[in-house]
Amino acid sequence: HSGIPENLLEKAKRAKALIYDIRTKDTSTRQRLPVVPQGIEKYAFIQALEELAQQLGKANVEINDKLLSVASAVVNPSSTEEVQKIVLWANKYSIPIFPISMGRNLGYGGAAPRVRGSVVIDLDKRMNKILDINPDDYTCLLEPGVSFYALYEAIQAKGFDHMWIDVPDLGGGSVVGNTLDRGVGYTPYGDHWACHSGLEVVLPTGEVIRTGMGALPGNNTWQTFPYGFGPYSDGIFTQSNYGIVTKMGMTLMPNPGAYESYLYTFQKEEDLEALIEITRPLRIGNILENVAQLRHGIQTIAVKGLPRTKYFTGSGAIPESVLDIIDAEFKKIPSARKIDPSTLPKDDYFFSRDRIAAGVPDLVELLWVNWVPNGAHVAFSPVSPIRGTDAMKLYSLGKRRHDEFGIDFLPAFIVGLREMHLIVEIVYDKNDPVKRKAANDCLREMIDDAAKLGYGEYRTHLVLMDQVAGTYNWNDNALMKFNEKLKDALDPKGILAPGKSGIWPSRYRGRGWEM
Ligand code: FAD
Structure with missing residues (x-):
């Protein structure tokens, strides 16, 4: 542990014991450490986690010491302000963080982060409120932890029979997570991204923005007019690593009154x-x-x-x-x-x-x-x-x-x-x-x-x-160069979901992370 002042090491050891006290009652696992992000000394990392636990509450910072795990820890913020705190903390220690809404991205990586040792921000447990369902405008405003099931059941419970939601094949995932990954469902509102209206986003340096009409204080059109004024920035927060979405507006479909499903079978592949x-x-x-x-x-x-x-x-x-x-x-x-x-x-x-x-x-x-x-x-x-x-x-x-x-x-x-x-x-x-x-x-x-x-x-x-x-490489990779320019401007420390969609921040780029 050369290079670490003695008092810091002692402090880190105490912090480590504390963390294990918080989450691991079983002393047989005390010697197991989480996989630590590259470039950070393990005790310094444990100490940083302890600092985060002081800000969010010990129960909301969980060390992940399972063998063969990719994530080092999971944190459960309860509000946009707490997401900001996590982002500022990650910048302070250059720790990679990876947001998930519910983490049910089955077939596309589940809840796993791209970089080993990342701290996963799980928005499911404590940011799962349906903030609004508007039966006149046919819209809703959701936190990331709201599942398709939860939204469906809330609409049913309110007796809003005149509105439908749209669901993917598996309804157990998050409306926000699925939409940010540009997922699809099967009603006429099946293009989920096309049906969203308005985002609230915590940027990688900690500022919060609202897109579209959400930028206008006192507006009543955030969920009805997606564009607002000026450049339309919502798209850059999908399949990207440019921000953590903490609220999203979604439009709902009028119940058509009746529908019929058809099943045809065809016997030859030709x-x-x-x-x-x-x-x-x-x-x-x-x-x-x-x-x-x-x-x-x-x-x-x-x-x-x-x-x-x-x-x-x-x-x-x-x-x-x-x-x-x-x-x-x-x-x-x-x-x-x-x-x-x-x-x-x-x-x-x-x-x-x-x-x-x-x-x-x-x-x-x-x-x-x-x-x-x-x-x-x-x-x-x-x-x-x-x-x-x-x-x-x-x-x-x-x-x-x-x-x-x-x-x-x-x-x-x-x-x-x-x-x-x-x-x-x-x-x-x-x-x-x-x-x-x-x-x-x-x-x-x-x-x-x-x-x-x-x-x-x-x-x-x-x-x-x-x-x-790498296959989207027209004009000498012009699109990726643009994506990287945005990444470096928005996330100079390169903490947010490094490598997501092939976009690496400058401190990782060309250092053997690409697969
Ligand atoms: P999450 O896992 O929470 O999010 C997806 C990704 O988006 C995350 O990994 C993260 O990178 C990013 N993200 C999430 N939340 C945030 C945030 N708040 N801020 C910034 N970034 C964020 N998908 C479909 O779309 N349609 C289908 O019909 C469909 N059918 C499937 C059928 C099968 C059998 C299987 C195995 C999968 C299917 N999927 C389908 C894929 C997947 O299961 C769903 O898309 C699922 O809804 C995604 O999980 P989630 O909603 O919990 O999103």
Whole structure:
């Protein structure tokens, strides 16, 4: 511990004991230390955490001493002011911090920070208030810890039957977190970012701003007019590391009074091209008002929650011949291409989709994880126009790489208004290093293959962010240079979510952090 004055070391040791006193009653773990951020001496780090615990309350600073953990500690602020305190503290000690709303970013990194040793700011536990639901304007104002379920239930409890919310496949996540990652749902309000109005943001140097009309004191339009006056800055706080959002306005959809979900089945993979061509004018013309989903047969089977061994016990991807059998099974459903929902079993996945199409939160889709033992998700999510040729190119690219790596291919096209995302969730055994590597290699190949054809991901897993950011490299990486300029101006100490979306602050840049 050379270089640290003796009295400081003693102080740090006492602070360390104190922290362990706070959070760790079990003395057998006393010797275990959290993973410490690079560039900080461990006792100085523990002492800094103790200082933070004095500001936020001991119960709200939790050291994470679990083995193999990425985060060093988790802090739970209760207000915008406390978020500011954390940010100022991080600047003082140059400690990387990583904000999450609820941390359920499954398929894209969950609650994990990008840099090992980061302190995670968990906004879920104590910043989970619904600040306003306005039944006249059809808007709400939320803190980051409000889940889709909580918002739905609050609207129901108030008897506001005239308003719908929009939900992603999994309703357990945060409305703010999902929207900041530019997530999607399936009603006409499925583009969550497009439906937000107004942010409150703590900047990496501790100042607080309100965007849009929120900048005008006494306004009553923060949630009804998203733009305000001057440059529209909201976008830079999505998929970025430029600020911590502490409040967000969201617009709500009028209940249409009635709706109908349709289920069509198509028996041949080659049908995909024509199907997409038919869907495009229906979506752009808003005749099909909801975000449409085209799901592969295996995906529909996987979501039943049974292991793949129920259908196939061999190694590698499920072969076509087995799929034909499954397909034949599906064909036992009355032969019309349009399926009458009353002929389906009550637990059919159709009914989950039907609920989601009406903004009712659901979790059934998570059953995929049962497909393999110790199942984990990681997603490949390229964007294309709603065109049959593009669908076929992406489909065959994904299929070829999945076959090569012996992984079952579970694609779904999510058709927005003028574009579609292909979402391929790789479900793999997280305890099997061979399967983990295959998932990672397969994803990395697909990202490169897609970029060569002009397709880019709309969102990606933490581990793939550098690679995906690297594909958006037009004009000698002009966009990343701009992002880095913003990062250095807004976050000179480089404390906020270093590496998120491939944006590294200057003190990390080019020092081997990129993957
Ligand atoms: P968080 O994990 O809290 O936030 C996401 C990221 O945004 C964080 O990692 C952080 O970097 C940033 N962030 C969060 N809060 C803040 C803040 N306050 N300030 C600054 N930055 C912040 N996603 C969809 O969009 N649509 C789907 O239909 C969908 N279906 C899925 C189906 C399956 C089977 C799986 C596995 C995943 C699916 N996902 C889907 C992905 C994911 O589960 C959801 O998007 C989920 O809502 C994200 O978690 P969260 O809302 O808790 O966000």
